Amino acid sequence: MPQPFDATANRQAERLALTFLDRVWQPPHDLDAIDELMTEDYVITSGGQTIRGRDAFKAWVKAFQELLLDARTDNLEVFANPAGDRVVSRWRCSGRNNGMLGTPADGRPIAFSGVAIWTVRDGRLAECWVERSAWELYQQLTTLP
Template identity: 55%
Template sequence: MSKLNGVHIVEAFWAAVWQGKDFDAIDRFCVEDFVITSGGVDVRSRDSFKAWAKQFNHLITDLRFDVIETFQNDDGSRVASRWRVSGRNNGMFGLPPDQRAVSFTGTAIWQIREDGKLMHNWVERASWEAYNALNVGKSV
């Protein structure tokens, strides 16, 4: 495998899809049988991922996506990224869409094919902390 600039590929994806809200860009970046594993649950296929991303974006009004850091293995086929999402609650965790501020961090590990296409993304978010922040004063 030739060396990829995986950091560049992933950060271009972040810029187009999450920062630019261009969900059709998923077609350019991801293989057709793309998989995102979010919280241990697999979403399979590029089209299913696109629907998942749109739904996630809908749950946070004015979603802002900030990259904290991104780095890769030696050949660029694996990339790790830390990031922060912020915005206003539009129904996260099944809570009422009260438009209160929400912010949480997360990590993503990417598998990148030799041609630079994204194959798999494993994502973990600080969901417990975000839920508790939105659910202040309620027993959990």
């Protein structure tokens, strides 16, 4: 049976995802925003790894941003399901290589795309599945500049 359309929840879910991308993945990288935007038991699955809990997620984001200097993630498209309890973003992440995927930290500009699918619970992001173009990124990193 189709879900009823809830325009308010739909817009709130989209706004929540955009706020997360803007505050956490754009300079100056406000990691404390994670406390506001994610549930305490937040779970993310990315690159074959599952990170559980807000504090573990903060540490994961910090470590990622240390590997990708000047990291920024720009939303290309966002949409939520009719009930507003799922939201998807297609995005592009860019920065300077500081050892991504175990490669030498050469400072060269890199970029890759990805998709994030979140579950929204009680007005916060509760769970996420991320797929990113890791193969294309690896090719960039292992090709001589």
